[in-house]
Amino acid sequence: MRDRRSWRQTRALVTGASSGLGRAIAEDLVRRGAKVVLTGRSLARLEATAAELIRGGADPERVIVAPADLTVQADRDRLFETVRDRLGALDLLVNNAGVGATGQFDTHDAWVLRRVFEINFFAMAEVSRAALPLLSEGVEPTMLVMGSINARRGLPGRVEYSASKFAVSGFVESLRIEWRRYGIHILQVNPGFSATPFDENAVVKTARVSVADWRTTPPEAVAAAALRAVEKKKREITLTGKGRLLVLANRFLPRFVDWGLSRWLLRHFPDSPALRRGKPRQQVGRVS
Numbered sequence: 001m002r003d004r005r006s007w008r009q010t011r012a013l014v015t016g017a018s019s020g021l022g023r024a025i026a027e028d029l030v031r032r033g034a035k036v037v038l039t040g041r042s043l044a045r046l047e048a049t050a051a052e053l054i055r056g057g058a059d060p061e062r063v064i065v066a067p068a069d070l071t072v073q074a075d076r077d078r079l080f081e082t083v084r085d086r087l088g089a090l091d092l093l094v095n096n097a098g099v100g101a102t103g104q105f106d107t108h109d110a111w112v113l114r115r116v117f118e119i120n121f122f123a124m125a126e127v128s129r130a131a132l133p134l135l136s137e138g139v140e141p142t143m144l145v146m147g148s149i150n151a152r153r154g155l156p157g158r159v160e161y162s163a164s165k166f167a168v169s170g171f172v173e174s175l176r177i178e179w180r181r182y183g184i185h186i187l188q189v190n191p192g193f194s195a196t197p198f199d200e201n202a203v204v205k206t207a208r209v210s211v212a213d214w215r216t217t218p219p220e221a222v223a224a225a226a227l228r229a230v231e232k233k234k235r236e237i238t239l240t241g242k243g244r245l246l247v248l249a250n251r252f253l254p255r256f257v258d259w260g261l262s263r264w265l266l267r268h269f270p271d272s273p274a275l276r277r278g279k280p281r282q283q284v285g286r287v288s
């Protein structure tokens with residue numbers, strides 16, 4: 001791909017660029033010389049990222065900040081006007097913004113499911129739709145969509161999030177074929193647990209045990225792997241050994257994975273009503 005279009009010639013839009021993985025990808029792109037529109041809701045955090053990049057030597061003309069709440073159509077319209085004005089066309093869309101939610105589904109109000117889908121799925125899909133005319137005018141255009149290990153194996157305690165990411169996978173898989181007629185390539189990136197404020201920013205957090213200690217992969221490593229996959233025109237990448245193992249085990253030994261995750265759930269939610277059914281309560285307590 002880079003034979004024909006260098007990173008310096010790349011015009012990119014990165015959603016969720018105010019934090020975590022999106023921020024790391026935007027920074028990496030700018031350092032490679034791409035012209036990048038960074039979006040997120042927090043203007044302050046976007047401006048701080050841009051200022052740091054410019055202090056580090058980036059050309060201010062190539063770092064464009066455009067705040068938007070992607071769940072709001074008027075904001076999306078304004079964002080894409082900015083992208084058209086400043087970039088003219090898009091060679092790379094990084095459709096990354098997303099939120100988590102932890103805790104058991106039956107203890108959550110209905111709005112949790114709606115909110116998670118609103119951002120992770122509907123906003124992502126509408127950003128894709130709005131980007132199509134600009135991507136169609138791009139050079140070797142690519143859309144990178146941020147999936148998750150949860151897009152390939154649902155996890156207990158993350159029902160809403162897993163469902164939203166499975167929806168992302170279905171969307172990507174079907175749209176990839178449809179958009180071949182425009183010459184647009186679509187890549188899904190499934191990062192494992194990465195060291196970002198993802199858990200703090202979750203819309204609801206009722207899990208009893210934190211997985212903060214598992215968040216060891218630096219966002220910069222995810223960014224580097226994601227951009228390598230863009231260069232190689234990969235369809236999908238799954239990062240971290242644990243993540244790949246889980247997806248593989250689930251493909252061949254789904255019942256074993258169910259069993260393992262049931263034990264994990266018992267440790268995280270010792271009073272799990274679903275698991276108590278048919279089991280004496282003290283047995284649940286012993287496992288936890």
Ligand SMILES: NC(=O)c1ccc[n+]([C@@H]2O[C@H](COP(=O)([O-])OP(=O)(O)OC[C@H]3O[C@@H](n4cnc5c(N)ncnc54)[C@H](OP(=O)(O)O)[C@@H]3O)[C@@H](O)[C@H]2O)c1
Nearest residue numbers: 016018019020021040041042069070097098193194196198
């Ligand atoms: N970290 C992980 O371990 C991990 C693992 C697998 C997948 N992922 C996926 O990676 C993506 C990024 O997550 P992260 O870890 O970088 O989390 P993060 O640090 O919390 O970043 C989330 C980003 O999404 C933006 N965002 C949230 N709601 C938005 C809205 N309504 N409109 C516009 N932007 C919005 C946030 O910006 P504002 O708050 O400024 O709006 C922020 O920039 C997500 O899709 C997530 O599902 C993360």
